[in-house]
Amino acid sequence: MIVFYRRSERVWILKNVGEGTAINVAIRNYIDNDNVRDEVILYPVTPDEEIRLDYLKGPAVKLVANYVNIFGQDPHHSICSQDLNEIRGGKLKDNVVPFAQGHESLVDNWPVTRLSVL
Numbered sequence: 001m002i003v004f005y006r007r008s009e010r011v012w013i014l015k016n017v018g019e020g021t022a023i024n025v026a027i028r029n030y031i032d033n034d035n036v037r038d039e040v041i042l043y044p045v046t047p048d049e050e051i052r053l054d055y056l057k058g059p060a061v062k063l064v065a066n067y068v069n070i071f072g073q074d075p076h077h078s079i080c081s082q083d084l085n086e087i088r089g090g091k092l093k094d095n096v097v098p099f100a101q102g103h104e105s106l107v108d109n110w111p112v113t114r115l116s117v118l
Helices: none
Strands: 001-008 012-016 023-030 034-040 048-052 062-068 074-079 082-089 098-102 113-115
Touching: 001 062, 001 074, 001 082
Parallel strands: 034 098
Antiparallel strands: 001 012, 012 048, 023 034, 023 062, 048 113, 062 074, 074 082
């Protein structure tokens, strides 16, 4: 289970609060409730791992994480809107409008910082 939150420095952080590793993690940043600004794909996210989404600046209208378990099964998506998180089963339907896509390995365009697990 993935959630989003911000600390005092106002940078969005993704955290895996579940018991298993999330793979095929795709983070969508919406400019309104229906239109996606961009999507970044992350490497697998282990339990309790936190990732600073440094490329996201300021408030977000809506953030969505699509992901599956380590076996590539049991799709889920987490939605954060107005600082509230909701976790649902199934994959969020694809948006047909073109938007920017990237991968966390492209740090110049999609900087993320993986924080150590305590």
